[in-house]
Amino acid sequence: MPKTMLDIKKIRKDFPILNIKVNGKPLIYLDNAATSQKPRQVIGAMADFYQNYNSNIHRSIHKLGEEATLAYEKSHKKVADFINADFEEIVFTRGTTESINLLAYSLTQELNQGDEIIITQMEHHSNFVPWQQLAKKRNLKLKFIEIDGEGKLKLEQFSELLNKKTKIVSITHASNVLGTINPVEKIAKIVKEKSNAYFIVDGAQSVPHMPVDVKKMGCDFLAFSGHKMLGPTGIGVLYGKKELLERMQPFLYGGEMIKEVTFKDTKFNELPWKFEAGTMNIAEAIGLAAAVDYLGKIGMENVMRHGKELTNYCLRRLNEIKEVEIYGPKERSALVAFNVRNVHAHDTATILDGEGIAVRAGHHCAMPLHSVLGIPASARASFYLYNQKEEIDSLAEAIHKVIKVFK
Amino acid sequence: MSESLDPSYIGEGIYKENILDHYKHPHNQGQMKNADIKFTENNPLCGDVITVELKLSRNKIDDIKFMGRGCAISQSAMSMLSDELMGKTMQEAKSVTREKIVEMLGIEIGPVRTKCAT
Ligand SMILES: Cc1ncc(COP(=O)(O)O)c(C=O)c1O
Numbered sequence: 001m002p003k004t005m006l007d008i009k010k011i012r013k014d015f016p017i018l019n020i021k022v023n024g025k026p027l028i029y030l031d032n033a034a035t036s037q038k039p040r041q042v043i044g045a046m047a048d049f050y051q052n053y054n055s056n057i058h059r060s061i062h063k064l065g066e067e068a069t070l071a072y073e074k075s076h077k078k079v080a081d082f083i084n085a086d087f088e089e090i091v092f093t094r095g096t097t098e099s100i101n102l103l104a105y106s107l108t109q110e111l112n113q114g115d116e117i118i119i120t121q122m123e124h125h126s127n128f129v130p131w132q133q134l135a136k137k138r139n140l141k142l143k144f145i146e147i148d149g150e151g152k153l154k155l156e157q158f159s160e161l162l163n164k165k166t167k168i169v170s171i172t173h174a175s176n177v178l179g180t181i182n183p184v185e186k187i188a189k190i191v192k193e194k195s196n197a198y199f200i201v202d203g204a205q206s207v208p209h210m211p212v213d214v215k216k217m218g219c220d221f222l223a224f225s226g227h228k229m230l231g232p233t234g235i236g237v238l239y240g241k242k243e244l245l246e247r248m249q250p251f252l253y254g255g256e257m258i259k260e261v262t263f264k265d266t267k268f269n270e271l272p273w274k275f276e277a278g279t280m281n282i283a284e285a286i287g288l289a290a291a292v293d294y295l296g297k298i299g300m301e302n303v304m305r306h307g308k309e310l311t312n313y314c315l316r317r318l319n320e321i322k323e324v325e326i327y328g329p330k331e332r333s334a335l336v337a338f339n340v341r342n343v344h345a346h347d348t349a350t351i352l353d354g355e356g357i358a359v360r361a362g363h364h365c366a367m368p369l370h371s372v373l374g375i376p377a378s379a380r381a382s383f384y385l386y387n388q389k390e391e392i393d394s395l396a397e398a399i400h401k402v403i404k405v406f407k
Numbered sequence: 408m409s410e411s412l413d414p415s416y417i418g419e420g421i422y423k424e425n426i427l428d429h430y431k432h433p434h435n436q437g438q439m440k441n442a443d444i445k446f447t448e449n450n451p452l453c454g455d456v457i458t459v460e461l462k463l464s465r466n467k468i469d470d471i472k473f474m475g476r477g478c479a480i481s482q483s484a485m486s487m488l489s490d491e492l493m494g495k496t497m498q499e500a501k502s503v504t505r506e507k508i509v510e511m512l513g514i515e516i517g518p519v520r521t522k523c524a525t
Contacts, residue, residue: 344478344479345478346478
């Protein structure tokens with residue numbers, strides 16, 4: 001495997017938070033799948049907005065309003081380029097959760113009783129609960145693609161689930177627990193061959209970590225969150241094919257999403273504004289654009305390669321510890337979920353925290369998946385471009401401490 | 408930022424001997440036949456589930472058993488609590504507060520994990 005191209009020491013200088021101490025120890029931040037840290041370029045872009053051109057957008061006919069509007073629209077364009085989409089195809093939301101809810105509410109309006117929706121056993125609650133609840137309300141049938149012993153989707157079973165009644169297929173690109181990277185291009189082909197269903201991809205864990213090209217992927221919609229890719233919280237993205245977004249009903253009604261309102265009726269605004277009702281998170285959109293710039297400069301191929309190296313190294317180190325059980329396949333995105341035998345994940349995480357190591361513990365918003373795995377909870381270490389091998393050595397050392405405390 | 412994010416959140420330090428003792432050798436763990444009261448509580452944060460069964464005689468807790476899985480904090484708190492409640496009237500049992508349980512554990516726990524204990 002080629003050596004990583006990233007200058008990690010230099011990258012780390014861009015992230016002020018990496019200098020803090022936790023419990024007297026240098027912070028080792030391995031909870032990137034929950035949210036990433038932010039470089040000063042992102043923090044700075046948002047501060048610059050508030051200090052120098054804060055204004056509402058699209059409605060203010062003055063210098064500041066114009067500047068803010070331009071910056072906000074440029075953010076759409078940058079995000080569009082980042083995933084090879086067109087400007088009109090990028091709708092800003094509050095995050096993946098809101099993007100998927102938008103789709104769930106809007107798309108199920110055109111479905112009929114008995115129509116079918118397919119998701120998988122490994123979905124995050126945000127790509128699970130909206131479909132489950134709307135299926136109940138509208139008498140739709142929700143079906144699940146199962147996972148095999150390794151944590152990969154059973155594609156033969158998927159082909160059996162799919163039929164003419166299938167109207168929506170919504171699948172995560174990368175699992176936030178198993179790390180499994182699902183073959184979305186292949187799934188897109190199967191969906192299109194065998195049904196007329198919309199194909200939705202949850203990109204929350206993939207867009208931050210690998211090059212994503214929506215045209216190549218062949219999805220109809222893609223949802224992801226800014227805060228997991230160096231951007232701020234409160235801003236996320238819904239990509240949708242233009243012709244589909246044009247046909248869809250808006251999800252939120254109100255200011256700015258309209259073209260003309262009379263006492264009788266309303267003409268909706270053009271794309272993408274039709275889906276952006278009310279005053280949006282302007283500073284956050286500008287922050288997200290700075291994050292995309294940052295990632296673009298480093299190159300997503302490099303980000304992916306570095307994540308792979310760290311993940312493989314982590315798998316190797318944790319596999320050396322016989323008390324550690326690891327979940328998910330060998331080939332995976334930049335995270336490792338595990339348990340120390342006979343120790344609850346929360347206890348593991350608390351002891352790691354004492355060493356300055358931040359990992360997530362719990363069900364990671366994937367309770368159905370944990371029930372399939374037959375465990376109540378797991379601990380998860382997840383990596384990003386500023387993490388280094390030494391930090392994984394510290395993780396392994398701290399896990400030995402966990403084992404000692406509970407022996 | 409300050410040196411430490413939450414001074415009460417002291418990692419390994421909360422795993423005092425008494426807690427680990429109760430965790431490894433829990434008191435009153437198990438199930439009973441014909442319980443008078445049975446209830447299940449869960450903590451959505453970590454997926455912990457605990458089922459508690461009570462046997463009453465003349466409004467006093469005659470026997471108490473608990474079953475479930477959870478972290479060391481929740482399990483040892485339940486073990487200590489079961490000792491505490493044995494023989495108490497329902498009235499007395501209801502007056503055991505969150506503070507009392509934390510005091511029993513003898514440790515300081517951060518806000519995130521108070522739920523584990525109570
Ligand atoms: C796979 C996956 N989908 C969706 C989400 C939800 O993202 P957000 O909380 O930003 O809406 C997450 C985040 O944890 C995730 O990992």
